[in-house]
Amino acid sequence: MRWGMVVDVRKCVGCQTCTIACHEENALPPGIFWRHVVDVEVGEYPDVRRAFLPMGCQHCAEPPCVPVCPTGASQQRADGIVFVQYDMCIGCGYCAVACPYRARHMIHDQEWYFMAPTPSEKKAHDPERHGVMSKCTFCKHRVDKAPAGATPGVDPEYTPVCVSSCIANAMHFGDLDDPTSNVSRLREEHQPGVLLEELGLKPSLFYITE
């Protein structure tokens, strides 16, 4: 089993609903976004293209952030999810340098949106993340909760929140190793590409562009 995502860039409108849903789901502090949508413009007037590219950890099969970690905090699970074991992280930032997708985010100190934490911030924040590196976890806390009979990527409760919140139905999550999964079918149908393929990192995020 290897979890992965297929993003249909043709459908994305760059609304950042996934950005804010992820931020809220993971109780992230101000300025830290494990995922966001890049608003790209290329060309010269009047021949211009503008596209929206949801970006986050690519959960590479060969993640460069894992071997560079001096403490072993940067880890990869058997199902492909790359994550940080916070109590082992010393916040050295090697992994952030190694990641070509800029998907790692250091949380130096807990910050609040106002002078003092709001009741919701106080309730939801995770003190374990202070002073350590953080990143997209593919919402493993949701995926791992799936009971027998439920399928992450099909049942929204057990699907990464960026996918289940998308208002353009542009993102899909599932098992890349299962030929019958939604993501496998989309890969078969659309032959989506990956970002920075030349680096050979074998990302788990695939992008349908045409």
Add this chain to the structure above:
Amino acid sequence: MTPTGTRKVPTYCYQCVAGPDLLNVVVEDGVAVKVEPNFGVTEHPAGGRPCVRAYGLVQKLYNPNRVKSPMKRTNPQKGREHDPGWVAITWDEALDLLADKLRTIRDAGFVDENGYPKLAVTFGAGGTAPAYLGGFPAFLSAWGAPLDQGIGSGQGMKCVHSEHLYGEFWHRAFTVAPDMPTTTYVLSFGNNGDVSGGVIGVWRHAEARGRGARWIQFEPHMSVTAATAARWVPIRPKTDAAVLYAILNGVLHEHAWRRVCDVAYLSRMTNAPYLVGPNGYYLRDAATRKPLVWDEKRAAAVAFDTPDVEAYALEGEFTVAGIEIGPDEQMIEHASTTARPSFQLLRDHVKPYTPEWAAKVSDVPAATIREVTREYLEHARVGATVEVEGVTLPLRPVAILLGKSVNNGWGGYECCWARTLLAALVGALEVPGGILGTTIRLNRPSSNRLESVRPGPDGFMAQPLNPTSKKDWQARPTSRSAHKTLVPLVSDGSWSGALSPAQLPWLFMGDPPPKWPEPTPPEVWIVGRSNPAISCWDSDLVMSKLKRFPFVAAFAYTQDETNWFSDLLLPDATDLESYQLFRVGATKYVESYWEHQGVALRQPVADSPFDTKDLTDVGTELSRRLGLLERYNEALNRGVALGVPLKTAQYDVSLDASTPHTSAEIWDRACRAATLALSKGREERDLAWFSEHGVYLVPFSRLNWYLHPEMLRKGLRYELPYQERLKRIGAELRARLHEQDIHWWDTQLDEYQALPPWKDFPEIWVDIARRHGKKPEDYPLWLLTSRSMQYSWGSQVSLPLMADVARHVRGHFGIMLNAKMAALHGIDEGDEIWVESPIGRQKGTAMLRAGVRPDVVVAIGQFAHWATPVAEDIQMPNLNALEPIDLSLIDATGSGSDLVRVKVYRTRHGDR
């Protein structure tokens, strides 16, 4: 006791009219922590998902910058420079103070010496306010006397105003949508639906792209919707009508119109065959006064509703006898005259508007215009049918959409007319795949578009126009926006005051035009969910008038630029703190049309962190204090504010009118009544049920999306292409105003034309410099604005979370300029620049783009706050501060387009 454990509370977000969007709030140990979609509502066309704004609701609830208790002003001096000197008071003190002011009005008379109501209310935000006012409208009903809703907060400038009025007139389309689940081809003129279309719009557009639908976006800058379109066509601002007219020209002159148009539809569903006499009015049968058509088989003129006409003449010129009925019942008799079908007049009318002509006007190549015309006609599939729930209907999967500033202000009429007409030409109006109306506001019942279709004059739908006859015209305005006096199309319903020239009170207060009763500052102004000092044009003018308002009570979320001028701040319970049951599904604003209909509950999800009050309770308390409780309760029993009567022949869950009731009690009755009504008496669900389940739905036939079957059933025609009725009421209104020696509305009266010609619309804005003593050539650029999904409506500006998220979207927080143009002005990315119009200047950060026309700069949203916490630190200019409220920019419907001529230049060290 603090509740423990985690629960999900269903509620809705209606922070834009495309809602309500259903959602759950996750509450942990009594604290709201996050928002989630409500996946349980599988009937929702977008999977039960809300958009980015809904995720700000938790921060909106706990925002420490909120007004935390009622506050009273202590500084009698009002002005931007004068701190109000707020002091906290209790709710009892606050409501007593407001009730005392209102009692004074009741005791001394409801109307002032100029004829205007002494009580005025402004609830802004484009139709979202009703979803948050709770039972308060029942208090306004119990008030029982005129109140003024015509003091504008941006309506007309910020809405799609001409489309509202003409759309509802032509096809019960206060808002217009494509039948996106079926449409395959969209020509969009500035319709930024991937930002403004709500989650259902975004979802349906994305699905359409996935199945290969083609969307062409004409827009001066590359908006989000232009980015997702198959093609972006950078059009010169305010020239959309020229391109639409050239498409009309192409259909009617460059193609074989009999082959590409839906001739049967034109003949039987429109006024295309109606004969028009030499004075521009229908030629009518002298005895029955019915408009005549030419029956080709009989070779004779017959009444339009003659049942056995096989072939209507659409072209030609015929010699017939009959009468024309002009303004004020003026009858023009013709023993024998020449008459032509309105379709023939249309063809003649659009003949000069060739693609080459339009290219010069609009900067859109003639080849592009021809290409989209051809594609439009191909996709229209004239002759195709589709079965919908067992009924065979025409299938015309093409739609032309208009965006804000295209479909309002000068040129709005022409664009709306051309767009609706292009649909009618191929039979794509109100049929599967074509353009549809989704909501109505001027006709009744507002909850049922199809039921509102009633026979009117000359075979068309009835429309409740404000009278323009000598006998019934209202010469002396009774609202400060003069809706009954100046705007026949806007009717006289609960929305009409706000849908009129709502800029006029600001413009004329203290400076009325000749022969016009000066709009007075209202003795009491209640304002809520509205910030006209930011959202109206000409902020300085608005503030100069606000100073003169003697008593302002503001329902206040935070301090803002308008309630800075108020005397009383009333912190109403907001989205996650109060009750309201609201209609969901069926056909509603924008692209919100479902295969279900029902009601959803908004409810308190956690204890309010501050001393706020549910607006229903505010309404009850004010009614009690003023001795209006019985009338208030009776209004609630009639369904005012609740959306459903509490007592009908089928059920009775009415309130005891003699005693006050809590918000929960009132909404419990609404829950019961709504479910009884929806289930036809089979099911009754109370507040406790809704608190758990959130929404109650029943099926809504897809056939109800389309007006076509209803029009057929009732034997009615669309009043297109020829606008005889508008021509007549315009002439009558001109006569009435001139009888009063009023001439300052003459330019607006020119809009009432049966077949509107192109006018040089851009020049109207160029001329503004001259009107303000400046040189037009000094303002070579257009400043436009564009919707932000993150920031539209709902007080998001004070949420730092939203700023944090919005910075990922191009245009937040800077002024977008074409990169090459900027280089010519010596402006680099990130430079601090001035944007200056003839009335002022605003500072911002240059953001260089390729996707902006070189003659255009764009400032997203509405910012430039100076009192609203958090927002006051956002360095964004606001077009509104640079656009004058000027009579020359107001069209016949009372609306104005959101754009202004400017120059840009770098700031100098020390500039302020």
